[in-house]
Amino acid sequence: MITKKQVDTNLSKEELLQMLAVKQNQINSLLEVTKAVNNNYSKHAIFRIFEFILRAQFDVNKILLFSRTAKDGEWVCGMEHNAEDATQKIDVGRDLERFQFIQKITNFPFEGFEAFDLLIPISHKKEPLAYLLLGCPLFEGEIEKANDQVKLIETLANIIVVSLENKRLFTRQLEQSQLKKEMDLAAEVQQLLIPTKLDISQSIEAYGHYEPHGEIGGDYYDYLQYSDHEYALCICDVSGKGLSAGMLMSNFQANLRALISREYPLEQIVDMLNFKIREITKSARFITMFLGVYDHEVQIMRYINAGHNPPILLQNGEQKLLKEGCPLLGALTSLPKITIGEVAIEPGAMLFMYTDGLIEIENDEGAMYDLESLQESLKNAPKENPKGLSEYILNEADRFRGQQPYPDDLSLLACKFIG
Template identity: 35%
Template sequence: MKETSLDIKDLQLNALLEVTQAVNNNLPEDDLLKIYKFTLLADLKINKLALYTQREANWICRVNFGTKNNLIGSPLPEEYMELKNQMGLVETSFDEFDAVFPVYHKNKLLAVVFIESDSELGVQNRFLNALTNIILVAIENKRLARQQMEQEAYRRELEIAKKVQNFLFPKELPKIERLQIEAFYLPHHDVGGDYYDYIQIDENKFLACIADVSGKGVPAALLMSNFQASLRALVRQTKNLKEIIEELNLTTYVSGNAENFITFFAGIYDFKTKELEYINCGHNEIILKHGDTIELLNDGTTVLGMFDPLPFIETKKLSSLDEFFLFTYTDGLTETFNEKDEAFEFDRLLEILKGECPKDLSEFHNQILEALNTFKGSRSFHDDITMLSCRIQNK
C-alpha cells in the first residue's frame, strides 16, 4: 500500500514537471490542453474526464476522454451551472462520471471538471485541481496577453487613422467679408466617417462639400481619406462637377468593394457669375437661404460607391445669388434621439433656420448644439455630427 502511494506521488510529480515545462515553453493553448489530456491518460489512474471552460458567453467541453460519446464542444449541462457558486468535490449523476468539481483561481471560476477514477477521489481531487489550475491559469494569461497585444495594435491603428483623418479637414477656413465658412465636427468614436472640405479653385471659384461614409471607426476613416485625396486631385484636373462625381463614384466603388457607400454634397460657387452649381449624392436635404426664401438642394444622384456607372446623374445651377446662407450637415444631427426614442428630425432643424441669415456662424452652430443637447436629455449621441455653414455677401 505504501509503495503504491509512493508510485502515485511520483507520477503526480512527473505530471506537474511536464506541465510546468510546457507552460514555460510558451506552447499554444491547444498544445497545452493536449499535454494535459495525455498526462492524465498516461500517468494517472483517471479513466474518464470531461473539462468544461468558458468561451465568450458559453461553457463548452474542451478536453474529454474515456466516455462512450465524444463530448468535445458540447455545452455544460444546465444543472451544473450552480457549481459556479461552490467549491470542492461534488457527487454527480452525469452519466459515466463519479464526481465533479469546479476549479477556481483568485475567486474566478476557470473550469468545471467531471472525472471517474480508480484512485481515492479526495487525493485525485486535490491533485487534479492543482494540475488543472496550472494549465488554465497559463491559458488565461496567454489570452490576456493576446488581448493586450490586440488592444495595443488597435490603439496604434487608431492613432494612425486619427492622424490621417486630421489631414482630411482644412486647417483654415475663409472668414472674410464676402465669404465666411464655419465647420463643426463631433466624432462618435475616436475616428469617424464624416468629412467636410473647402477647396479654392481659382480667384473666382471655390468648392464646399460634406460627406458621410457608411460604417464607423478606422475602416470608415481610411475610406474617407482616399475619397478626399481623389476629390482634391480631380478638382485640379477639371472644374466639371459631373465628371468629378463620376470619377469619385468609380474610386469609391473600387475602394469599398461595392460594400461601403458615401453620401456626398458638393457646391461650386462663382463670384464672377454669381452662380452656384451643386450636386446631392444621396445626402441629407441641404438648406439654402437667400432673403426670405428657403430652398432645399436635393438634385443630383444616388449614393457613391454602390453602382458603376451611376444610374442617373445631374447637376443643378442656381443663378443671381449674391447674398445667401448655405447649411450642410450629416445625418447624425437629425437622427439624434431623445429619451422617448424620438428623432430630432429635419423639421426641428428647419425651425431654427427661420428668420434672418445667421451673421455669426460659430454662434449659430452652438445654437443648434444647445437645441440638440436639450432635446436628447440623458441620451448620448449615437453617430458622428458634422456641420458646415457658408455665408456669401457678394454685392
C-alpha cells in the same frame, strides 16, 4: 507528506519506500506542471504534460477536458484521450454547468457520462473555466478512498486552467490596448483629413464643425479651389460608423480632391465618384453628398445633391433648399440621371450645410429636432458670420436634446458669400 499517524503504523521498509516514491512522484508532477506554466509553454504542450501525468501516475484510461476558447470564450474540447465519442455527446451548457463540486458521475443518466467515473469542475471566482472528466479503476469505488489522488489531480488541473485563463485575459488586454492605440492613431489621421483652414478665398468666408459619434466617424466636408475663379464646397456622410466608415471616407476624400484638381466637369466628378465607391464597397455601403461649385465672377453656384440632406441657402430673408441632383453614391452601378442645380448668389448670402446627425436629435420626451426645427432656428440665428451662425445652431441643438446623446456623427459647413 507522510503524517505522524502513518509513521506510527507498523509499515515495512518496502511499504515505506513505496509510499515515499508515490509522494516523490506527486511532488515531481507539481514541479513539472509549474515549470511548464512558468516557462510559458503552449496550451497544447501543457495539456500533453497533464495527460501524461494522469495516465502514468493514476492509470487514467479516459480523459476529456472542456475549456473556453481564447478568442470568444466558447466551450471546446481542450484535451481528449480515448473518449472521442463522448466529445460529440456531451454539451457543456446542458450537461456540465449544473455541477459545482467534484462528483462521481457513473450513475448520472446523461449521454456520454457512462464512459467516465469522475467529474472535476475548475472555476475561478465562481466563474466556471473548465470541466475535467476521468475514467479510471481508481475512482470506481468511493471517492473518499482515493481522496489524496483526487485532491492532487484537482490541484494540478486548477494550476493549469487558471494560469491559462490568466494568460488569455492578459493577451486580450494587450490586444485591446494595441487596438486602442491603433484606433487613436486612426482618429488622429482622420482629424487631419478634415480641413481646418477654410480661408482660401476672399470671396467666401467659411466655418466647419466636425463631431464624430465615436472615435472614428464617417462624415466629411471640404472647401477647395476648383479653378482660378471657382471654388468647390462639399459635405458628405458615409453610411455606418466606426473604422470601416472612416476608411471609406478617407478614400472618398482622396478621389474627390484628385478629380477636382483636374477640373473635371461637375457631373463627371459625381459619376466617377459613384463608380469608385461602387467598385470598393460592392453596394455594401453608400455615401450621400452635396457638391457645389461657386463662380465668384458671375456669382452663380452650380451643384449636385447626391441624396444628401438639402443645404439651406439663406438669402434676402428667405430659405431655399438645394435638392437638385441624383441618387446617393455607391448604391447603383451607374447613375440614371444627374440634374445640375443652379442658383444665383447675392453678396451677403449664406449657405448652411449639415449631416443627419443634426436633424435626427431626440430630446428626453422623444421629440425630434428635424429639418423644420433647423429652419426655425436659422430664422433667429445671427448672420454676421458663419462661425456665429454655426455656434448658435449647435447651442440650439444642445438645448433641445437635453441629456440625450447625439445619434450619429455631426458635421456642419457654413459659408458666407462676400461677393
